Amino acid sequence: MGTLRERLKIIIFGTDTRAGKLFDLFLIITIVLSIITVLLDSVAEYSRNYGNILNIAEWIFTIMFTVEYVLRIYCIRRPLGYMYSFFGIIDLLAVLPTYLSLFIPGTEVLAVIRVLRVLRVFRVLKLAQYMGEASMLVKALSASRRKIFIFLFSVMNIVIILGSVMYLVEGEASGFDSIPRSIYWAIVTLTTVGYGDISPITNLGQAIAAVIMITGYSIIAVPTGIVTAELVFADNIPGTQECIVCGMGDLKEDAIFCRICGAKLPE
Secondary structure (H helix, E strand, O other): OHHHHHHHHHHHHOOOOHHHHHHHHHHHHHHHHHHHHHHHHOOHHHHHHHHHHHHHHHHHHHHHHHHHHHHHHHHOOOHHHHHOOHHHHHHHHHHHHHHHOOOOOOHHHHHHHHHHHHHHHHHHOOOHHHHHHHHHHHHHHHHOHHHHHHHHHHHHHHHHHHHHHHHHHOOHHHOOOOHHHHHHHHHHHHOOOOOOOOOOOOHHHHHHHHHHHHHHHHHHHHHHHHHHHHHHHHHOOOOEEOOOOOOOOOEEOOOOEOOOOOOEOOO
8 A cells, every 4th residue: 555655746746757747747637627617618609509518528627636645635644734735735725626516606717726736747747846946035025024914014004095085075075975085096106007997187286196106116116126126135035945846945965855845756
């Protein structure tokens, strides 16, 4: 039984063997086809003419992914490590929508989350360095979260104050019929989106709008600078390796086993 588990693990999680490569390529092709099925089913014409075929195809893909998910849990050393990992959660979410559609009609469209499973193509095509760069970006964003939170909190205070001011200056005649709606206008203006559904008509209101627009351009550079600084810092951190099973990417270079799922790391 242990030998069977080891063989399954090599095929499902490995990329260095012929069987592992074929399995991953077949999996990616199946994921793409399942996504196309969901997209076509959302088109009224295709759903009307080929609804039964698309529904059968969706259930076939779902059953295949369910079996694959169970096998991944079966052959791994620490099942919970995989189940609570990024790929483990994505694999579970990839099959849930179809089953939920039996009780809540329409939820099957959420199966498009399967597109995230295509991230495994980086392992299949030996593009691990790109996953390393992605991991570095995630670390930089995580390290910047407090600074970005403070920044967003400050921006929120600004738009609340400016929205309230515009509500007093313009009033209902210009479409600023409430403070929340005025705050919405301030956010749209500050981010330089400018839908144009609400616009000031008084000279003072237009002057305030101009200040908000100019402020918006300068504010955009703040989070960019924060993340860039963390990226430079993260680039100087000693290299790490990534677990091919659970996707954990913060493992020491000399580690033999993954501390999350217990899988043996490639030498």
